[in-house]
Amino acid sequence: MKTIDEMLNLALLTPEQHQHISAWIANADTPEDILKMPALLWQAVERASAVMGIDNDLLRPPALDAGDAVTG
Structure with missing residues (x-):
């Protein structure tokens, strides 16, 4: 949900x-249910993801020196 909120904040x-995407996700019981989201909503998420470079982040190999990283 944080990513969806960021997409909204970035317009x-x-x-x-x-609202529709958040409601769909909130009502989904499984990841498979989320994948059944209507095409127009998926297209909006895909466009926003492309602008944010999310796919590039997911495809980037992990940093080998991140073992000692402190997060959160």
Whole structure:
């Protein structure tokens, strides 16, 4: 949900899209249920993800020196 909120804050999703996507995710019981989201909502998420470079982040190999990193 944090990513969806960030997409809204960056104006990559409209408030209406954010509301519908958030509701869909909240009502989904499984990841498979999320994948059944209507095509127009998926397209909005995909466009926003592309602008944010999320796919690039997921495809980047992990840093080998991150073992001692402190997060959070």
